[in-house]
Amino acid sequence: MTHAIEIAGLHKAFGDNEVLKGIDLTVEPGQVVCVIGPSGSGKSTLLRCVNLLETPTKGKVFVEGVEVTDPDVDIDAVRRRIGMVFQQFNLFPHMTALQNVMIAQRRVLRRSTKEAEIVARENLEKVGVGDKCDSYPGQLSGGQQQRVAIARALAMNPDLMLFDEPTSALDPELVGDVLTVMRKLAEEGMTMLVVTHEMGFAREVADRVVFMDGGVVVEEGPASQVIGDPSQERTKTFLRRVLHPED
Amino acid sequence: MADLPKRAEPARAGLSPRKKQRISRGVQYAVLALALVALVLYADWGSLAQNFAKPGVAREALPDLFTIALRNTIVYTVGGFVFSFLVGLLLALMRLSQVRPYRWIAIVYIEIFRGLPALLIFLMITFLPLALPGFQVPFGTYGQGILGLGLVGAAYQAEVFRAGLQAVPKGQTEAARSLGMSATRAQVTVVIPQAIRMVIPPTTNQFVALLKDSSLVLFLGVSGEYVELAKFGNDLASQYANATPIMVAGVTYLIVTVPLGYLASRLEGRKGRSR
Numbered sequence: 001m002t003h004a005i006e007i008a009g010l011h012k013a014f015g016d017n018e019v020l021k022g023i024d025l026t027v028e029p030g031q032v033v034c035v036i037g038p039s040g041s042g043k044s045t046l047l048r049c050v051n052l053l054e055t056p057t058k059g060k061v062f063v064e065g066v067e068v069t070d071p072d073v074d075i076d077a078v079r080r081r082i083g084m085v086f087q088q089f090n091l092f093p094h095m096t097a098l099q100n101v102m103i104a105q106r107r108v109l110r111r112s113t114k115e116a117e118i119v120a121r122e123n124l125e126k127v128g129v130g131d132k133c134d135s136y137p138g139q140l141s142g143g144q145q146q147r148v149a150i151a152r153a154l155a156m157n158p159d160l161m162l163f164d165e166p167t168s169a170l171d172p173e174l175v176g177d178v179l180t181v182m183r184k185l186a187e188e189g190m191t192m193l194v195v196t197h198e199m200g201f202a203r204e205v206a207d208r209v210v211f212m213d214g215g216v217v218v219e220e221g222p223a224s225q226v227i228g229d230p231s232q233e234r235t236k237t238f239l240r241r242v243l244h245p246e247d
Numbered sequence: 248m249a250d251l252p253k254r255a256e257p258a259r260a261g262l263s264p265r266k267k268q269r270i271s272r273g274v275q276y277a278v279l280a281l282a283l284v285a286l287v288l289y290a291d292w293g294s295l296a297q298n299f300a301k302p303g304v305a306r307e308a309l310p311d312l313f314t315i316a317l318r319n320t321i322v323y324t325v326g327g328f329v330f331s332f333l334v335g336l337l338l339a340l341m342r343l344s345q346v347r348p349y350r351w352i353a354i355v356y357i358e359i360f361r362g363l364p365a366l367l368i369f370l371m372i373t374f375l376p377l378a379l380p381g382f383q384v385p386f387g388t389y390g391q392g393i394l395g396l397g398l399v400g401a402a403y404q405a406e407v408f409r410a411g412l413q414a415v416p417k418g419q420t421e422a423a424r425s426l427g428m429s430a431t432r433a434q435v436t437v438v439i440p441q442a443i444r445m446v447i448p449p450t451t452n453q454f455v456a457l458l459k460d461s462s463l464v465l466f467l468g469v470s471g472e473y474v475e476l477a478k479f480g481n482d483l484a485s486q487y488a489n490a491t492p493i494m495v496a497g498v499t500y501l502i503v504t505v506p507l508g509y510l511a512s513r514l515e516g517r518k519g520r521s522r
Contacts (some may be wrong), residue, residue: 051425053421053424053425076424076427076428076429077427079424079425079426079427080426080427082425083425084422084425086418086421086422088416088418090416090418090419090421090422091422092419092422092423092437092441093441094440094441094444103436104423104426104427104428107428107432107436108426108427108428108432109427149422152426153426156426156427
């Protein structure tokens with residue numbers, strides 16, 4: 001069986017600053033893998049290397065068996081199969097929610113306006129913002145914007161989804177709505193690679209949790225093990241700080 | 248603590264800041280009043296009115312002022328504006344291109360046409376037929392005027408667009424690309440429409456600048472039906488040996504430029520409020 005994502009010996013440096021120092025990671029189809037770790041540990045960079053928003057300095061990345069680090073790869077074709085959700089939503093502010101979800105279907109998948117609209121409405125409905133079709137991003141709350149962004153990615157029928165700290169820019173009371181949508185996706189069997197600070201979500205939903213620190217994977221395994229009973233000192237320190245910030 | 252405010256006191260104790268302010272304002276009014284009195288006493292109002300605001304001469308200018316002169320000013324300006332908008336966008340994209348020679352070409356163009364007086368460009372255009380035998384600017388004088396305004400305006404508009412394109416957050420391109428759009432597709436559907444929205448206020452100012460620069464068409468040696476406001480005013484002024492037509496032309500410019508200026512600042516304000 002081909003891996004959904006396979007990362008081998010991945011290095012990434014920005015100038016002299018080496019952010020990723022040899023990462024190996026695989027995600028199987030249908031799996032939910034959460035990446036946790038302190039800020040600056042390279043989690044987001046790792047995620048962005050999967051769809052080549054960052055070009056790795058060394059190492060290989062395969063998505064469904066296709067090497068995306070191959071210079072001759074048709075990256076646009078690979079990206080069509082990878083949905084990406086950003087911390088800052090990145091909705092297109094000059095388009096309504098509906099248009100946001102339709103535009104790539106129209107321009108990339110060449111769907112008819114009619115089909116694109118049907119798919120868009122379905123997905124907006126699915127993430128619970130079906131009544132916001134005609135609103136512009138500026139008129140929506142952060143949680144609504146992020147759900148539109150998820151619908152926008154889903155409308156492309158991706159095989160896997162990347163989530164880059166999807167709830168970090170949200171007001172606390174809006175986090176739940178977005179996590180509910182993500183939980184639903186996971187239950188439907190979507191392959192997901194999620195960078196998150198939501199330990200509760202990781203513990204409940206993730207098949208595997210990866211703890212990163214200083215550009216390397218320190219520990220990985222089932223959530224119950226990595227979060228529940230970590231073996232590495234660095235993991236323990238991090239979790240203590242995240243779970244009991246007052247101590 | 249107690250002596251801190253004391254140290255801030257001016258050396259001339261006794262004059263409170265408020266009192267000093269009042270004196271300063273009084274002096275300013277006194278200077279203004281003196282200047283007005285001098286103006287009234289020494290200016291020859293009769294002669295001024297004769298030369299700059301003679302009703303009879305102003306009436307002579309009337310139908311043609313709007314039907315020919317203002318119309319042509321608008322033709323030159325709108326034409327030059329469309330030219331500079333399109334070429335300016337192209338230059339801005341070249342200026343930000345990954346391809347280095349494109350960047351160089353754009354930089355050289357922008358520096359040259361912003362650095363030269365617009366008048367010089369217009370003078371050179373009149374020599375184009377000599378430099379390129381057989382070459383004719385299409386649409387005759389209109390074409391020449393539009394070309395001159397467009398060449399200069401494009402350089403400024405390119406910098407306006409560059410600022411707009413750079414102001415679109417990088418995440419917008421990333422979102423578009425991660426949906427599978429090509430780099431070009433992402434620019435066209437996501438980045439450029441947002442950049443254009445952002446540059447509407449400075450572009451309105453550019454339009455006003457072009458409108459004023461359209462007076463340089465005067466130096467193309469135009470006549471008759473091609474005459475725009477400045478040339479029109481100047482010709483009539485020579486004819487009557489009286490400056491009134493130039494004043495009339497000036498007022499006509501203001502009728503257009505002042506509302507546009509207000510529009511630009513209102514658009515600016517609206518942009519500040521949203522997002």
